[in-house]
Amino acid sequence: MELYAILKIVWAVMLGVLFIGLGTMVGMDMGVGTLLRFVGRNDAERRTALNIIGPHWDGNQVWFILGGGAIFAAFPTLYGTSFSVFYVVMITLLFSMILRPVAFEYRSKADSRLWRASWDWVFLVSGFVPMFIYGAAFGNILEGVGYHFGWTGQYYQDESFLSYLLNPFAILCGLMSVSLSIYQGGAMLMLRADNPIWARARHYAIAGGIFAAILFVAGGVWMQFLPGFVMQAPVNPAMLANPLHGQSVAIVAGGWMHNFHNHPALWALPVVGVVCMLAGSAMLAAGRTVVAWWLGLGAWAGTIMTVGCAMFPFLMPSSTVPDQSLTVWNSTASEYGLGCMLAVAAIFVPIILSYTSWCYYVMRGKVHTADVVNDTHSY
Amino acid sequence: MEFIDPNVVDLSRFQFALTALYHFMFVPLTLGLTFMLAAMETVYVVTGRQIYKDMAQFWGKLFGINFAIGVATGITMEFEFGTNWSMYSHFFGDMFGTPLAIEGLMAFFMESTFVGLMFFGWDRLSKQAHLAVTYLVALGSNLSALWILIANAGMNVPEGAHFDPETMRMQFESFVNLVFNPDAQAKFVHTSVAGYVSAAMFVMGISAFYLLRGQHRQFAARSFRMAALFGIISTVAVITLGDVLGRLDYEKQPTKIAAIEGLWHTSKPPFEPWILAALPDDAKQENHFEVGVPLVLTPLITHTFDQPITGMHELEDAAGPRIRSGIEAVSALRRYGVTHSDADLALFTQHEQDMGYGLLAARHAPNQDVTNIPENQIDTVVKATQPDILPNVFVTFWSFRFMVFLSLWFFALFAISAYISLKRRLEHNKLLLKLCMWSIPLPILATEFGWITAEAGRQPWTVFGWLPTFLSASSHGVSYMVFSLIGFVLLYSVFIAAELYLMFKFARLGPEHDSMEPHAQHAAPKPSAFDMHSTAS
Numbered sequence: 001m002e003l004y005a006i007l008k009i010v011w012a013v014m015l016g017v018l019f020i021g022l023g024t025m026v027g028m029d030m031g032v033g034t035l036l037r038f039v040g041r042n043d044a045e046r047r048t049a050l051n052i053i054g055p056h057w058d059g060n061q062v063w064f065i066l067g068g069g070a071i072f073a074a075f076p077t078l079y080g081t082s083f084s085v086f087y088v089v090m091i092t093l094l095f096s097m098i099l100r101p102v103a104f105e106y107r108s109k110a111d112s113r114l115w116r117a118s119w120d121w122v123f124l125v126s127g128f129v130p131m132f133i134y135g136a137a138f139g140n141i142l143e144g145v146g147y148h149f150g151w152t153g154q155y156y157q158d159e160s161f162l163s164y165l166l167n168p169f170a171i172l173c174g175l176m177s178v179s180l181s182i183y184q185g186g187a188m189l190m191l192r193a194d195n196p197i198w199a200r201a202r203h204y205a206i207a208g209g210i211f212a213a214i215l216f217v218a219g220g221v222w223m224q225f226l227p228g229f230v231m232q233a234p235v236n237p238a239m240l241a242n243p244l245h246g247q248s249v250a251i252v253a254g255g256w257m258h259n260f261h262n263h264p265a266l267w268a269l270p271v272v273g274v275v276c277m278l279a280g281s282a283m284l285a286a287g288r289t290v291v292a293w294w295l296g297l298g299a300w301a302g303t304i305m306t307v308g309c310a311m312f313p314f315l316m317p318s319s320t321v322p323d324q325s326l327t328v329w330n331s332t333a334s335e336y337g338l339g340c341m342l343a344v345a346a347i348f349v350p351i352i353l354s355y356t357s358w359c360y361y362v363m364r365g366k367v368h369t370a371d372v373v374n375d376t377h378s379y
Numbered sequence: 380m381e382f383i384d385p386n387v388v389d390l391s392r393f394q395f396a397l398t399a400l401y402h403f404m405f406v407p408l409t410l411g412l413t414f415m416l417a418a419m420e421t422v423y424v425v426t427g428r429q430i431y432k433d434m435a436q437f438w439g440k441l442f443g444i445n446f447a448i449g450v451a452t453g454i455t456m457e458f459e460f461g462t463n464w465s466m467y468s469h470f471f472g473d474m475f476g477t478p479l480a481i482e483g484l485m486a487f488f489m490e491s492t493f494v495g496l497m498f499f500g501w502d503r504l505s506k507q508a509h510l511a512v513t514y515l516v517a518l519g520s521n522l523s524a525l526w527i528l529i530a531n532a533g534m535n536v537p538e539g540a541h542f543d544p545e546t547m548r549m550q551f552e553s554f555v556n557l558v559f560n561p562d563a564q565a566k567f568v569h570t571s572v573a574g575y576v577s578a579a580m581f582v583m584g585i586s587a588f589y590l591l592r593g594q595h596r597q598f599a600a601r602s603f604r605m606a607a608l609f610g611i612i613s614t615v616a617v618i619t620l621g622d623v624l625g626r627l628d629y630e631k632q633p634t635k636i637a638a639i640e641g642l643w644h645t646s647k648p649p650f651e652p653w654i655l656a657a658l659p660d661d662a663k664q665e666n667h668f669e670v671g672v673p674l675v676l677t678p679l680i681t682h683t684f685d686q687p688i689t690g691m692h693e694l695e696d697a698a699g700p701r702i703r704s705g706i707e708a709v710s711a712l713r714r715y716g717v718t719h720s721d722a723d724l725a726l727f728t729q730h731e732q733d734m735g736y737g738l739l740a741a742r743h744a745p746n747q748d749v750t751n752i753p754e755n756q757i758d759t760v761v762k763a764t765q766p767d768i769l770p771n772v773f774v775t776f777w778s779f780r781f782m783v784f785l786s787l788w789f790f791a792l793f794a795i796s797a798y799i800s801l802k803r804r805l806e807h808n809k810l811l812l813k814l815c816m817w818s819i820p821l822p823i824l825a826t827e828f829g830w831i832t833a834e835a836g837r838q839p840w841t842v843f844g845w846l847p848t849f850l851s852a853s854s855h856g857v858s859y860m861v862f863s864l865i866g867f868v869l870l871y872s873v874f875i876a877a878e879l880y881l882m883f884k885f886a887r888l889g890p891e892h893d894s895m896e897p898h899a900q901h902a903a904p905k906p907s908a909f910d911m912h913s914t915a916s
Contacts, residue, residue, distance in 0.1 A: 055499040058450065059492030066483040068457050073480035076472020076548075083461025083468075084853040091863045094458050095870055098451035102874055105447030109881050151716055153547045154383075154466045156854050240545045244716065333473045337551040341477060348484040352492075359492050362503050378499070 005237035005329075007338040011074040012315075012328045014345065016308050018067045023134070023177070023300040024184060025060040029053050031185020031208070033100065033127025034178070037120050039189060039200040046120060047108055047379065048369045052192040054379045055363045057104060059356060064097075073341055077243060077331040078315050081155045085147050086140070088161045089133055096129035108379050127185075128178060135177025138307055139170035139219075142226065142256065144319030149243055158320040169222060176215035180303070182208035183280065184296040190289040192367050202284055205292075209281035209299075213274050216303060220270055223310065228255025229317040235329055237313075243330045249322035256310045266309050273302025382747055383854060390860035391463045391852045394867065396834075398455045400827050401871055405449035407826045410524055410571050411578025412442045413517035415609060417510070424510045434602055435513070436501070437890035438582060443498060444881045448874050450491070455867075462863075467841045467851035474540040474551040475530050482526035490519025524571045532563035535833070536631045537842050542734060544712055544727055549845065562627055566833075569620035572613050573829060576789055577822040579610030583796060584819035585886050587812040590805055595889050603815075604800045610793035618786055622679075628836075629680050629688065632843060634768060635836035636680060637691045638775040641666050644690040648677040651688075656780070659772040664692065691769055698768045702761045704730045705737025710750040735845040740764040742849050770838040778831040785825035792818060 032053050040046030053060075071079040083090050099122045107119035146159030186205025190198050232248040239246050252258075260266050280295035311317075317325040332338060372378045416435050423431035457479070460468050468475075493515045500509055533539070539556030540549040551557070583606035589599035628636040636642075641659045643666065652671025659666050680688055689697075708730035715723035730737075741747045743763040745756070752760055796815060799808055806812075837843060841851040 051499075055495035056492075058495055059488065061450075062483060062488045062491050065454065065457060065487060066480070068461070069476070069480040069483040072457075072460065072468065072472055073476030076476050077469045079461045079472060079476070080465030080468030080853070083458065084463070084465040084855070087462055087853070087855060087859050088862065090458060090462050091866065094455060094462075095866050098454050098870070101447045101451040102877065105443055106877055106881060109444070110884070151713055152466070152850070153469045154850070154854060155469075240543075242546045244547070333476065334546075334550045334552075337473045337477055340551070340554050341480060344481050344484060348488075352484065352488050355489070356492055359496055362496060362500060 002238040004335040007335060007342065008237065008328050008332045010342060011332060011338055012312070015070055015074065016304055018063065018070050019304045020297070020301050021063040022067045023180065023304065024297045025063045027131055027177070027181035027300070028184040028188050029057045029060050030127035030131050031181035031183070032189060033123040034182060035185055035189065035201065035204055036123045038204065039197050043116060044369050044373050045197055047372050048193060048367055049189060049197055050104065050107070050379045051372045052189060052367050054104070056359065058101070059359065074333050074338060075315065075331050076333055077153070077241065078326050081147060081326060082316050084155060085145050085157050086137065086161070089137070093130050093133040096126045100126040104379055127181070131178045131181040132174040136170040136174035139173030141316050142223070142307070142311070143167070143169060144227070144229065144251070144317045146320040147318050148321035148324050151244070169219070169226065172215055172219055172222070176212055176219065179208045179212035179215060180296070180299060183212060183277070183299070184293070187284060187289055187293045187296055190284065191293060194366060194368070206281045206284050209277045209284065212299065213277035216270070216273060216277065223256050224254050226256060227251045227253055228257065229314050229322060229325060230255045230258055237329050239329050241330055241332050241334070243324050243326055246330060247323060247327070249317070249325050251319070251322055259309055259312060269302055269306045269309060273299055273306060276302055383850065383852065384857065385849070386857055387855050387860055388849055388852045390857065390864065392848065394860065394864055395459055395463065398452065398459065398867060400830065402449070402452040402456055403827060403830055404823055405445050405452065407574035407577040407823060408445050408581055409442070409449050409520050410574030411576070412438065412445070412581070413520050414575065415578050415582060415606070416442060417513045417517045418605065418609070420510050420513050424506050430598060430601065433890050434598065438602070439497070440885055441882065444878060444885065446494065448878050451874070463853050464841070464851050465853040467846065470548045470846050470851070471534070471842050474533055474549055474557065477551060478526045478530040478533070478557065482523055486519050486522035486526060490516055490523060493519065521571050524574070525567045528567045528570055529558060529560065529563040532560045532566055533557060534841060535837055535843050536560055536562040537845060542731065542845065544715055544724065549842065562631065565620055565623045565627060569617060569624055572616040572620065573822070573826045575613035576610060576617055577826065579606045579613060579793070580789065580818055580822045582606035583610060584816045587815040588886070589889060591809065591812050591816070598890055600800070600805060603796070603805065607793055607797040607800050610789065611797050614786060614790045614793055618790070621786070625680055626682055632837070633689050634691070634694055634770060635775070637689065637694060638770045638772045638836055639779045639832065640676065640680070640688070641772060641776045642688060642690045643692055645693050646676060646688040646690065648687055649684040650674060651676040653679055657776065659776050661772050664766070691772070695765045695768060698736060698765050699761055701733045701736040702740055702764050703757070705733035705735065706740055706749050706752065706757065707737070708734040709737035713750045735840070735847065738850055739767055739839060739847045741847070742767065767839050770836050775832060775836045778828040778835065782825050782828040782832060785821055785828070789822060
C-alpha cells in the first residue's frame with residue numbers, strides 16, 4: 001500500500017483515539033457537571049464535587065480542542081463542511097461549552113446564594129448539552145447529511161437544520177452519550193469523594209451504565225434497517241484529496257452492516273462495548289471504582305470503534321449527492337501535512353500522557369469537604 | 380448558480396472580529412502575567428521571603444479570573460474557522476490546520492494541565508516543583524501564542540504552500556518555511572511582548588491603587604517596581620519588533636503598508652513626510668488634510684534613504700493586468716476540472732500566480748461567475764475590481780496610529796515610574812500613581828488596535844494574494860448569522876460583567892496574606908456562612 005494511503009488510515013485511527021479520549025475525559029467532567037446539583041445537596045457538597053475534577057478539567061478539555069484541531073489539520077475539508085452544515089447545532093454546542101470554564105473559576109468566588117445557584121445550573125446545561133450534541137452528531141452523520149460541493153470546493157447545504165436536529169435516531173445517540181458521561185462522572189466522584197456524595201454518585205453511575213448499554217443495543221438494532229452508504233466501485237486509497245470526483249456511492253438499506261458482514265471479527269467491538277458498560281455497572285455496585293473507571297474507557301472505545309468500523313471509509317456521507325460523500329480517502333490533508341503532523345504527534349503524545357498521569361498522581365486521594373471549604377485556592 | 384450573500388460575508392467578518400477582539404482582551408494579560416508570576420515565585424524560592432509568595436498567590440488569583448474567559452473565548456476561535464469560514468478551511472486548512480493542531484499538542488495541553496497544579500498544588504508540591512509548574516504554564520501560554528501567530532503569518536505571507544489544481548487548495552509543502560516565516564517570528568515576539576506590557580501595566584496600576592490608599596504598602600511597592608522594570612524592557616521590545624514588522628510589510632504586503640501610511644501616491648525619497656494625522660477618504664481615494672513630519676517616512680519604512688514606497692494608486696494600476704490574467708487562470712482551472720486536458724492545465728499554469736486576483740473579480744462578475752464574463756464586459760469588471768485590492772484606508776491608518784501613540788505613552792510612563800520607584804519616592808507622586816491606575820486598560824486597547832491594523836490591513840484577502848475574504852465564508856443564510864450573533868453578544872456581555880465584578884472585588888480586597896502588613900485587614904477568609912448550611916435543592 002502506498003505511504004499516502006497508510007497515513008490516511010493512521011490519521012483516521014488517531015481521530016478515533018481522540019474521540020475516545022474526548023468521550024472519556026471530557027465526558028467524565030461533563031458528567032460531574034450534569035450530576036452536580038443532584039449529588040451535592042448543599043454548597044459544601046457541591047464544592048467538594050467540583051474540586052474533585054478542579055485540578056483536571058482544564059487539561060481534560062484539551063481533548064476536545066485537540067479533536068477539533070486534528071480534524072482541521074488532518075481532514076480540512078471535513079472540518080469546514082461538517083462545522084458549517086451543523087451550524088446551529090455547533091454554535092449551540094459552543095455556547096454551552098464556553099460557559100463551563102467560567103463557571104469553574106467564578107462560581108465560588110462570590111458568596112451570594114443566587115450567584116452560586118445560577119452557576120450550578122450552568123454546570124447542568126454545560127454538562128448535558130455538549131455530551132448530548134456529541135452523541136447526536138454521530139447519529140446525524142450515520143444518517144447522512146444533505147450537502148454538495150460547488151466546483152471551487154465551497155459546500156452548499158441542501159436541507160434545513162431542523163431535519164437533522166429533531167430525529168429519533170440522533171436523540172437516541174445523544175442520550176447514550178449523556179448516559180456514558182454520567183457513568184464516567186459518577187465513577188470519578190466515587191473515586192474521590194466520601195459519603196454522602198459517594199452513595200449518591202454510585203446510584204446515578206450504575207443507572208448511567210445500564211442505560212448506555214440498553215441504548216447502545218437499541219441503536220445497533222436500529223442500524224440494521226438504517227439506510228447506509230456503500231462504495232459502488234473500488235476507489236484508489238492514495239487518491240488526491242478532492243471530493244468532487246473519483247467515487248461512486250450508493251445508499252442501501254442496512255448498508256452500514258457491510259463491513260461487519262465482510263469481517264465478522266468486527267462484532268467483537270460492540271460486544272466489548274456492551275460488556276464494559278454492564279460489567280462496569282456491576283463493579284460500581286461492588287464498590288470497585290478504579291476498575292469501573294477503566295471499564296468506562298473500554299465502553300467509549302467499543303462504541304466509537306463500532307461506529308467507525310461500520311462507516312469506514314466514510315466520514316460524513318452526503319444524502320443528497322452521495323458521490324460527493326466525504327471519506328478517509330478524499331478529504332484528508334496532503335501526504336506532507338499528514339506526515340509532519342504524525343511526527344509531531346509521535347513526539348508529544350507520550351509527553352502529554354506522562355505529565356497528565358503525573359498531575360493525577362500529585363492530586364491523588366480523597367477530597368474532603370472540610371479541606372475544600374477552608375482552602376482559599378479551591379473552586 | 381450558487382451565490383455567496385455579501386451580507387453573510389459581512390456578518391461573518393463582523394462576528395469573527397467581535398469574538399477575536401473580545402478573546403484578545405484576555406490573552407495578552409495571560410501571556411504576561413504568567414511570566415510575572417514565575418518571576419515573583421522565583422524570588423520567593425531563591426530568597427525564601429514570604430512576601431513574594433504572597434505576591435505570586437495574589438496576582439495568581441487575578442490571573443485565574445482573567446484566564447477562565449481567555450480559555451472560553453479561545454474555543455470560539457477554533458470553532459469559527461469551521462462554522463463560518465468553510466471555504467477558507469478547505470482552501471488553506473492543509474497548511475493552516477497544522478500549526479493549530481501543534482498548538483494544541485505542544486502548548487495548550489501543557490498550559491491547561493499545569494494551570495490546575497499551579498492553583499491546587501501549593502500544598503502538594505515542593506517549592507521547586509511548584510516553581511517548575513508555574514514556569515511550564517508561562518512557557519505553555521507563550522508557545523501557544525507562537526503557534527497561533529505562525530498560523531496567522533501564513534495568512535499574511537503564505538510561504539510553504541502552493542496551489543494545486545488537482546485538489547483545488549493550497550498544498551502544504553514546507554514545515555521549515557511555515558515555522559521560519561519571517562512574519563511569524565517577528566509577530567510572535569511583537570505580540571507576546573505586547574502582552575507583557577499589558578501585564579506590567581495591570582500590576583503597576585493596581586499596585587498604584589494600594590499606594591494611593593496607603594494599603595499593603597510594602598507589597599504594592601515591590602510589585603510596582605517589578606512591573607515598571609518589566610514594562611520598560613517590554614515596551615522597548617514591542618517598538619523594536621514593530622519596526623521590523625513594518626519593514627516586512629513593505630516587502631511582502633505593499634497594500635497594507637501604503638494604507639497604514641495613508642500613501643495614495645508613490646513616495647519621493649528622501650524628503651517624503653511621515654503623516655502624523657490625516658483624514659483618509661476611501662471613496663475619493665485621497666487624504667483630506669495632512670500633518671506630516673518631513674524626512675521620516677523613507678528611513679522609517681525602508682531603512683534606507685533612497686527607496687520609494689509604492690502608493691495606492693500605482694498599486695491599483697499594477698493590479699489591472701493581474702486581474703485580467705487571473706480571470707484567465709480561474710477559467711482555465713474550471714475547465715480543467717471537467718476536461719483534465721493538458722492544454723487547460725498549461726494555460727492555468729501560465730496564469731497561476733494571478734489566480735487570486737481572478738477570484739477577487741467574482742464580486743463584480745455577472746452571477747459572481749468569473750469564468751463566463753462576456754468579452755465586452757471584461758474591461759468593466761477589471762476596472763471595478765481594481766479598487767478592491769486596497770484595505771479600508773481610514774481604519775488601517777488610524778488603528779496603526781492609535782497603537783503607536785499609545786506605545787509611546789507607555790514608554791514614557793514606565794520610564795518615569797521605574798525611575799521614581801527606584802528612588803523610593805513613589806508615594807509622594809500622587810499624580811503619577813493616578814496616571815498608572817487609569818492606564819490599566821490602555822495596553823489592551825493598543826493590542827486591539829494592533830490586531831485591527833494587521834488584519835484589516837490584510838484585506839481583501841484571507842490568504843494574501845490567493846483567496847479573497849469574500850469567497851472564504853461559509854454559504855449560510857442571514858438567519859444563521861443573526862442567531863449566532865445575538866447569542867455571542869448576550870453570552871459575552873454576561874462574561875465581561877461577571878469578570879469585571881470579580882476583578883474589582885478581589886483587587887479591592889487585596890492580598891489575603893500580607894505578611895508585611897502588621898494589621899492586615901484580611902486574614903484567611905472564614906468559610907462563608909451558608910457553606911455549612913444545607914441548601915436543599
